[in-house]
Amino acid sequence: MPFSIEHTVQAVQESIQAAALHVGRDPASVTLVAVTKTVTSEPMREAHAAGVRIFGENRLQEAQQKQQTLSDLKAVSWHFIGQVQRRKIKDIVGAFALIHSVESIAQAREMDGCAKDLGLTQAVLLQVNVSGEETKGGYSVSEVMQALPELDTMMNLSVRGLMTIPPWAEDIESSRPYFCELRELAHTIRQRGYQRISMNDLSMGMSRDFMIAVEEGASIVRVGTALFGSRTR
Numbered sequence: 602m603p604f605s606i607e608h609t610v611q612a613v614q615e616s617i618q619a620a621a622l623h624v625g626r627d628p629a630s631v632t633l634v635a636v637t638k639t640v641t642s643e644p645m646r647e648a649h650a651a652g653v654r655i656f657g658e659n660r661l662q663e664a665q666q667k668q669q670t671l672s673d674l675k676a677v678s679w680h681f682i683g684q685v686q687r688r689k690i691k692d693i694v695g696a697f698a699l700i701h702s703v704e705s706i707a708q709a710r711e712m713d714g715c716a717k718d719l720g721l722t723q724a725v726l727l728q729v730n731v732s733g734e735e736t737k738g739g740y741s742v743s744e745v746m747q748a749l750p751e752l753d754t755m756m757n758l759s760v761r762g763l764m765t766i767p768p769w770a771e772d773i774e775s776s777r778p779y780f781c782e783l784r785e786l787a788h789t790i791r792q793r794g795y796q797r798i799s800m801n802d803l804s805m806g807m808s809r810d811f812m813i814a815v816e817e818g819a820s821i822v823r824v825g826t827a828l829f830g831s832r833t834r
C-alpha cells in the first residue's frame with residue numbers, strides 16, 4: 602500500500618479504538634490531536650479530509666502561518682503542545698483552544714492576566730514531569746500540588762487536566778507506569794474538590810506509545826510521526 606495520509610489516519614484511529622475496547626473504554630472518549638510541527642499545509646489538508654479536526658503545534662510562528670493558510674478548513678481547532686516562552690504568552694493565549702503545556706505558576710498567572718485582558722477564558726492542561734527526568738519540562742508532582750489552590754482562583758484560566766511526556770525508552774512498555782501515575786495524580790486532585798479545576802483530560806501518548814496511553818486512560822493522544830512520517834527535527 603502506498604503511503605497515504607488517508608490510510609495512516611484510518612490506521613491510527615483504528616488502533617485507538619482497539620486499545621479503548623481492549624480495556625472496556627468508549628473509543629469516543631479519546632480525542633486524536635494530529636501533531637503537525639514541521640508538516641506543510643498539503644498533508645494537513647489531507648489529514649483534515651480524512652477526518653482530523655485538531656492540529657497540535659509547538660511553535661507559535663509556524664502555527665500562526667498555518668492558521669492563516671488553512672483558515673478555509675471547517676471545524677478545525679488548534680492546540681499548543683510546546684514549551685511556552687514568556688514573551689509569547691500574550692500571542693498564544695486566545696489563539697489555541699487548549700494549551701497542553703503550562704509548567705509553572707508564573708506562566709499560569711501571566712496567561713490568566715492575558716486572558717482577562719482579552720475577555721476570554723483560556724483552557725489549559727498542566728504538564729507534569731512524572732518521571733522527574735531532568736531534561737523534561739513540567740511541574741514536579743509536589744509543585745503541581747502546591748500550585749493548585751492558586752490556580753483554582755484564576756478566573757480566566759480553566760484547568761482541564763494533565764499532560765505528560767514520559768522518558769524515551771527502547772521498550773515502549775516502560776511508558777506505562779508514567780501514564781498510570783498521571784491518571785492517579787488526576788484522581789488525587791479530583792478528590793481535593795477544587796471549585797474551578799477539573800481533571801477530565803489526560804493528554805498522554807505519542808506515536809510509539811499511544812495505544813498504551815489509551816489503555817491507561819488517555820483522553821487525548823498527540824500523534825505526529827505515525828500520521829505524517831518522520832521529521833527532521
Ligand SMILES: *Cc1c(COP(=O)(O)O)cnc(C)c1O
Nearest residue numbers: 636682807808823824825826827
Ligand atoms: C512532537 C510531539 C508529539 C508527537 O510525537 P510523535 O512521536 O511524532 O507522535 C507529541 N507531543 C509533543 C509535546 C510533541 O512535541
